[in-house]
Amino acid sequence: MTSKALWTFNLTGSDTVARGNSRNTKLDPPGFAEAVANDGARISRRGSQDDQQEKEVQIANLKMKKAWDAALAPGKSIPMNAIMLYMSGNSIQIFSVLVTVMLLWNSIKAIMGVNTVFDRFSTKSTETRPRGIAALLALSSDPLLLPKLAYIVLQFGCLALGVWKCGAMGLLPTAHSDWLAFMEPKKILEYGVGGSLESHTS
């Protein structure tokens, strides 16, 4: 384009297609030819068939990329959580307990809601969700399986962090002392009794 032109019309038509198939001629701008436009649309439709596919793939890729982003997001929060847990100390106080419980709770909630998180990255319609065995089959063919798995694994990572924190705080029944109260005393087999014989002196 020359820089001298103060204004230009681009009449190649693609512009119009981009604008949509508007039938309102009154609004048609100068240089607009219906036929050309229709013809062009036909051509462009044929041409955009590939275009469309390409775009869908692009979107799918994009979605996939975004899905991976979403899947890996918890991983990024792990160091932050770890620092937070570390900072809150191992003593049982309201803050440390709150932080740990929130961490555990969020992880569990996230794992339970993994489908809703990845719904927006799904390329298939969500209306007809397969059930039963079909769901399993569908799952195996689900392109989001990997990101979902990754997401779950990372959430489990968070969960492990929380459990480790619980352990550090002594809340996990891992020591002997935690099971002491449930232990049955040993049954004594012999009954021994006795003592001093009465001397009967006084």
Place this chain on the structure above:
Amino acid sequence: MLLLLLACLLCTPVFSAIHVDQAGATDWHKELVGTPSHVFYTRTGQRSQLFVGTERNVLALISPKTGNSVWRQVLEPSDDLLSVRLGSHGLVSISGRRLIHTRLWDAQTGFLVWDQSSDGNVSKPAADLTFTGGGDVVTLINGETVTRLSGEEGSILWSSKLETSATYRCIYAHGRVLYLIGTKQSRDYPEVSIIQMDAITGRIIEEYQPPNGAVRASEDIFVAGDVEHVYLYWNGVARAYRHILGRQADVEEVEEVFGIESAEIVTVLQPETMHPDIIIRAKDKYLIARNPHTVVHTFQRAHLEGNIFATAHSLGKTHVLRLTRGSGKELRAELVDSTSAKAIGTYSIPFIERMSGPVQKAFLDVFPKKDGSIGFRIFIITADGSTKLLKDGAIVWTKEEALTKASAAVYVDLPEKSLLSQVHDELNEQPEETASITSIERYMRRVRSHYNKVKALPERIVAMSKYLFGSSNTHDDMDLRADMLGVRKVIVFASKTGKVVAYDTERGRTVWERYFGGISFWQVENIRTSVVKYPPVITLVGNRDESTSLLYRLNALTGDDYPGDGSNATSEFGLIRKVMRLPLEEPEDRTHLLALVGQDSQVYLHPDSPVARGAFETFLPTFHLYLTEGVGSSELGGFKVAQSPDGNYKLISTWKVEFPDDEKIAALGEVSKHEHVASLGRVLGNRSVLYKYLNPNLLALATIATTGTGPFDAQFTSVVLLYLIDTVTGSIHYRAEFKGAGHVLPDIPSIHLVQSENWAVVSYWNHGPEAAPSQIDQSTIETEQDLKKKRKKKRKPAAATSFAVPDAKGFEMATLEFYESAKPDSRLESNTFSSFQSKRPHVIAQSYAFPKRINAMALTATGAGITTKEVLLGLAEGHLYGVNKRLLDPRRPVGAPTADEKEEGVLPYRATLDFNPKEVASYHLYVPRIEHVLSSATKLESTSLTIAWGLDIFCARRSPSKAFDVLSEGFNYGALLTTIAALILGIWVAKGMAQRKKLNDLWK
């Protein structure tokens, strides 16, 4: 906001002086003095005073109005009270064994004025004293040393030792002559022997035996003084004689003197006075006679039982009283004015002999009443050893002095209220009953008990609120039903004098009392707790004589024989040496079986029915016995019971531990068979567990080995050894030596031992390193090295001084805990424990100095064993004191505690256990000579009921872990209820407002 303000206002606590309130609110104290052996019932004008010196070595002035002591002086148990006299300066006493003390006590305050000591002779304890010119005291000690002491300051004026073969028991001063009266052993009978002495110089004038002086016992000799002469009366072997002291050959027959037939001297009343009354029993009557030959009065009907005589000098006259037994429910009292020889009257006093036995001694006090007539009080000592004061035909007060000789006691739980027991009833169904009733019937029963419960609900609420608002203390009626907290129980004491008394533990009121004549009780067992419908039953074990033991079964709530028809209530055996309650029940009346160990290895079963025998025989394989002759012996034996061919049970020896010759058993621990162990291990700071060595058949036993005669001897060494012996196998699991440890003095036992769960505490006196024997036993080194090793492991400074005996004489307490293994988390995994397969326990120990002398040691008891135990100490200074087990913890770290130790909550080690006045259970009360402490669990896990006795009886509640299951007394229930009400009101108001707002929002 307003509500909040209101709540705040109401929550402001109302302060009250709870400390003073609490004293006496949940505890009670019965102050006793012991059975009086010396009584002085005096009257000066309007005031009468009762001085007593007792068999428990107590001197006291008792208020005749209340029976409480105005003052009392409790002498040491080894300071035997030998003689007491009331003089013009005060009360003079002679007491002691090896060291004889002559003391003057101020009569009104009980303060010690002076104390003069001299050497005693244990084999001749006789002592007497008299007063001579100017209030000086002349004492006769050991029957051979006569000393004149200045009455003012107790200094010795002269002392002379008699060189004689006769034994003198009595001293009598007459003017400036002293007469010593005693007996001299001749061919068949002892003969009266007399020494005449100069009271001013102590020179013996002469010693002689009057003719016809043969007597059966020295108790048959009586002295009766006069202004002119001193007469000596004695019941000779055939006749009674009279002799004027100083006139050697002058002996008259009493029959001739008073002109009566077959005279026998009963007693001489108040021989110190100018006109003593001599009571003579003639053929069928009693006479009051006076020197030289007057018969003042004749009591007819000599056949009446009792015949206790008492006299009183007051109002310028002498009165004589004869007490005889009425019907068994009353006493007959005849009062005679012996000065003017006229009978005043005969009175009847209600007196139930079944409860206390017949009267043994009586002391009279006569006083003028406002209307001019004569009133009298009688202080009596009954056969059980208790005292009563009678006045105007009624008992004014009773003091159970018999309980100063209580040998055993047992707690009896009261039955639950009938409502609850109905539920129990249902649960406690017999198998045959289960088979017979239909399910509808059972359902109806259930409904019925629920209905009854509902019906009683208002009453319960009232009772509850009464309890909450603290008015429960006001009721005085005795309810023999268990209360909500289980602190109301019955404690049954049995004494060596045959007295049995049941007190309620809430207030100390007498529930019932009984007297068993001639029986010396030594054990009580609760053989049936209060189960539904059946009353609780106790068995009393006592001896009638050296070869007969008796077992009495009594209903613990009423004291009546059980079963009520009197059959089988009493069982007679040969001499029984040991009684043990078995964990077996007689199926019929659900009483526990008792195993009795008699002489010659005989074992009896009580009750001995075929069913009981069957149950016992199936139990025999697991039944093991250990017996010892007790403190002072050096042998411990293990036995099994086997049936001999004739059907009797016999002991068969299985093992025997013989301690080296010089070692004598000093104390035995015993683990209660009913003890609950809450936790099987001890949680350490790093959350690992040290498993407790829980072997109920493990016996802690302390022995003492001494050389030399006593702590003042240069050769003296003393060592206390602690053994842990498995009583089933006889294996010694542990042995520790405490060098230099022993008794304070040979006659002050200072070694006490208590044992519970997996620990033991022993207390002893440390004589210091110079009393430690030098050679070291090989086995001890091992244990000490084990200890050392363990300490090293725990990063503590290795106790290089572990062999050294602390160079500080004083009382020490050593605490030992037994664990399954030294390593945490390691345990012998098994569901059963058998002594035959057990390992040695790992023992850790620490010792502490304790600043007070300990007379008795015991433990608190709680229902589930969750509450920390407390070691209860009867302190020699008259306190019941509690030491928390947390302080007696052998894991207390030496030096700065590590993080783990801090986490575990152990206190850093301190060598002394400080005396903390807050832990004195008896607060400011003086509870002397505690010999036994017995605890019982209540329904509150935090609270343990504790009774200490010995001389006094003191009952208190102890909560070693604080009362964690009850709200504090100062809790503001009103505020709580108001807050709840305010919140409910607030919610109600807010609910209305919220609904209105919601509706308004919807209309928008």
